[in-house]
Ligand SMILES: O=C(O)[C@H](O)COP(=O)(O)O
């Protein structure tokens with residue numbers, strides 16, 4: 001039998017390096033994961049360089065590669081993808097950015113790049129939409145809150161460039177940076193000026209917004225400054241359904257991933273109760289994915305929480321959340337006729353608190369798939385599997401071959 005449907009599950013940032021807190025094991029290696037292990041035992045495993053060996057991928061470039069859109073050819077910046085995910089429709093002439101609600105102290109130093117992983121930022125976003133005014137620069141803007149501390153901005157107007165730096169210092173205890181044009185082009189200067197003005201005005205609005213006043217009273221870090229990065233214009237991405245002959249959906253609370261799905265032509269299916277964090281309703285997500293497989297050929301599902309634990313350097317929290325994921329995945333074991341692909345998009349080692357280039361584990365299980373001797377889903381066990389070491393861009397061709405949608409190369 002040959003599978004007709006594909007469930008493509010990305011366990012965001014799940015892979016890691018040996019952790020001292022786990023006696024030298026990775027969180028995935030230390031976690032009890034009977035469901036993932038059974039899928040590994042029934043499938044073919046390997047490790048994967050999402051972009052290429054030694055390249056530290058962002059979630060944007062890695063997901064593009066996994067879907068068969070190598071970022072070297074298709075990437076035009078994170079901003080427009082994140083913007084689409086929040087519901088901002090990027091059209092020609094718009095410049096998109098990823099934003100963080102962050103905390104600065106009285107001296108203006110960034111004390112938390114994620115404002116204590118703030119959530120419920122919609123009132124802050126609304127105040128920004130209502131009060132920031134860029135008309136003096138001849139510009140409009142769109143601003144939408146995303147999951148957790150995330151948000152997206154798009155500048156709208158004539159003569160805007162996308163080659164500008166970020167104000168995100170990427171570390172804490174220092175001042176935010178000034179956004180600068182990366183070229184002599186007046187269009188990039190115009191964008192940089194608009195960004196700095198947007199950050200100034202939004203900072204004034206956020207400073208004494210009731211949401212932040214309340215957070216300070218509760219001893220929580222306020223979201224009183226926007227860090228913005230990932231400037232870009234929307235690229236032209238060939239549509240997934242035409243490219244592969246597969247209809248598809250994306251299920252992800254992380255707006256970057258739903259945005260990538262949307263721009264390649266996958267239908268975004270929102271699932272109430274999912275947050276993109278460790279408190280997400282994973283059972284609802286898995287139910288929604290199985291439901292979508294009844295309507296569509298291909299379902300991309302992203303589970304994000306382990307990546308956040310890696311960014312926070314919390315190895316035990318990461319291990320424990322992996323066990324929560326594993327329990328939630330139990331219904332997948334009954335999907336005997338579906339090709340199931342499970343992988344990480346990149347490693348997020350707790351020791352690095354950011355992404356690394358360490359290859360990630362991958363498993364493919366389904367009808368007709370040759371199995372190997374690997375029976376544990378972790379970084380070390382999968383390295384002994386039959387897929388060996390592949391690149392992210394190789395995954396879709398392998399999937400298409402396994403579902404008989406591949407074209408013969410040669411006569
Ligand atoms: O979680 C995310 O959205 C990013 O992958 C990490 O970004 P951050 O460091 O700005 O949270």
Ligand SMILES: [Mg+2]
Nearest residue numbers: 012013059345
């Ligand atoms: Mg990621």
